[in-house]
Amino acid sequence: MNAPTTARPVQRKATRPRADAVRNRERIVTAAREMFVEDGPEVPLDEIARRAGVGNATLYRNFPDRDALVREVVCSVMDRTAHAAEEALARTGDAFEALSRFVHAAARERISALCPMLSSTFDQHHPDLVAARDRVERLVAEVMDRAKAAGQLREDVGVGDLMVALAQLSRPPAGTGCLVHDRFVHRHLQLLLDGLRAPARSVLPGTATTLEDLRHA
Amino acid sequence: MNAPTTARPVQRKATRPRADAVRNRERIVTAAREMFVEDGPEVPLDEIARRAGVGNATLYRNFPDRDALVREVVCSVMDRTAHAAEEALARTGDAFEALSRFVHAAARERISALCPMLSSTFDQHHPDLVAARDRVERLVAEVMDRAKAAGQLREDVGVGDLMVALAQLSRPPAGTGCLVHDRFVHRHLQLLLDGLRAPARSVLPGTATTLEDLRHA
DNA sequence: ACGAAACGGAGAGATGTTCCCCGGATCGCG
DNA sequence: CGCGATCCGGGGAACATCTCTCCGTTTCGT
Numbered sequence: 352m353n354a355p356t357t358a359r360p361v362q363r364k365a366t367r368p369r370a371d372a373v374r375n376r377e378r379i380v381t382a383a384r385e386m387f388v389e390d391g392p393e394v395p396l397d398e399i400a401r402r403a404g405v406g407n408a409t410l411y412r413n414f415p416d417r418d419a420l421v422r423e424v425v426c427s428v429m430d431r432t433a434h435a436a437e438e439a440l441a442r443t444g445d446a447f448e449a450l451s452r453f454v455h456a457a458a459r460e461r462i463s464a465l466c467p468m469l470s471s472t473f474d475q476h477h478p479d480l481v482a483a484r485d486r487v488e489r490l491v492a493e494v495m496d497r498a499k500a501a502g503q504l505r506e507d508v509g510v511g512d513l514m515v516a517l518a519q520l521s522r523p524p525a526g527t528g529c530l531v532h533d534r535f536v537h538r539h540l541q542l543l544l545d546g547l548r549a550p551a552r553s554v555l556p557g558t559a560t561t562l563e564d565l566r567h568a
Numbered sequence: 569m570n571a572p573t574t575a576r577p578v579q580r581k582a583t584r585p586r587a588d589a590v591r592n593r594e595r596i597v598t599a600a601r602e603m604f605v606e607d608g609p610e611v612p613l614d615e616i617a618r619r620a621g622v623g624n625a626t627l628y629r630n631f632p633d634r635d636a637l638v639r640e641v642v643c644s645v646m647d648r649t650a651h652a653a654e655e656a657l658a659r660t661g662d663a664f665e666a667l668s669r670f671v672h673a674a675a676r677e678r679i680s681a682l683c684p685m686l687s688s689t690f691d692q693h694h695p696d697l698v699a700a701r702d703r704v705e706r707l708v709a710e711v712m713d714r715a716k717a718a719g720q721l722r723e724d725v726g727v728g729d730l731m732v733a734l735a736q737l738s739r740p741p742a743g744t745g746c747l748v749h750d751r752f753v754h755r756h757l758q759l760l761l762d763g764l765r766a767p768a769r770s771v772l773p774g775t776a777t778t779l780e781d782l783r784h785a
Numbered sequence: 786a787c788g789a790a791a792c793g794g795a796g797a798g799a800t801g802t803t804c805c806c807c808g809g810a811t812c813g814c815g
Numbered sequence: 816c817g818c819g820a821t822c823c824g825g826g827g828a829a830c831a832t833c834t835c836t837c838c839g840t841t842t843c844g845t
Contacts, residue, residue, distance in 0.1 A: 546763030
């Protein structure tokens, strides 16, 4: 069943797929991320494969079913978002500037691709998923807390408010093929950021929303 | 072919469908508006009929094809939006307050249902459509101009900026069945409005966007 | 109460998506 | 440089879904 001579050649073999295989896998994830944000989470898998420049069989080999691909994309986007938050925290010069940088970076990373997370036909309790989610939540909360502590961010907003508004604004408008250039998106995000600044110019209805609230809603 | 005794019974007959027929037609349009904003412009027509509480045949009798239904919904939403703008203008007390009222009202009227207008598979040049569109654009421009003239609205935003951001924020998140209550939407709209106030707290990238710009984009 | 119009359920046809199979090309390694 | 094994890609069958029409039944208006 397994090789008896060397101690653990199994793991070494398992972590060493062929070079072009991993490249193709990444191309698929990238293409899927783009397609998901543009055409929704139910875009045909064959088209994702075509956009990635690979055959459909390659896609099905890497991801047994649609959920596996979606999960990979969501985790990937969360990692990118978390990384953006870490970078924003590293530049501690101005707390609100860090928040601003994070928001625009997250939009560029296509954060709206993780909206399928809210879909019902999707296992929200996968280990990799909750880990990535908690990490993102913690980092974003820290970015916001710093800005609040510096008196630059209004107090009546939560992580959920920011993330949902961010995802909504950075999502391409429904009409397929209508790629409103990112220029528009960043204009709107900037307007949102201006509305987030302290002192608050109005009172918001309801209460600050956490990501926890969104999951139970 | 036609009755010879009375002068013009034809028109009278044409404008008098049965009472339950017009009621059903309205129920269909209402249901379609909800489904379009929730599940996108490609939701099965049979489900729209089911949600409206009518048989599918009734839907196909009233609207020969999908485009006819979409067009009716879009025109309906535009009329409601224009009406909201007129009401906002009527309350001339405070110009920005009028803008705020319009924004929240438009969200309640499900303005995001007219995003299929941007779709390619949709006749944008239908007479009813351009008429309704021009009316909306004119009214919204007037609301914004008044607020600008009063020094309450930043100068670097256009009608297109407002309408797109409004549509995006009031759209339900992608996950079907995830009806984030309107409370969240109005929170985010309020944040946007605070960012729209003069004096501007930052400079926006790009230039003010009109609806004309969006059509050619 | 009667004629006409509208209604609703069911089904045929068409369209599009998923997934597997197999010949051929590519990569890693000696 | 050559060999074995892995991976790739196009084509096609099975499956699911949506569209749209037919026809017996019900409801409206007079």
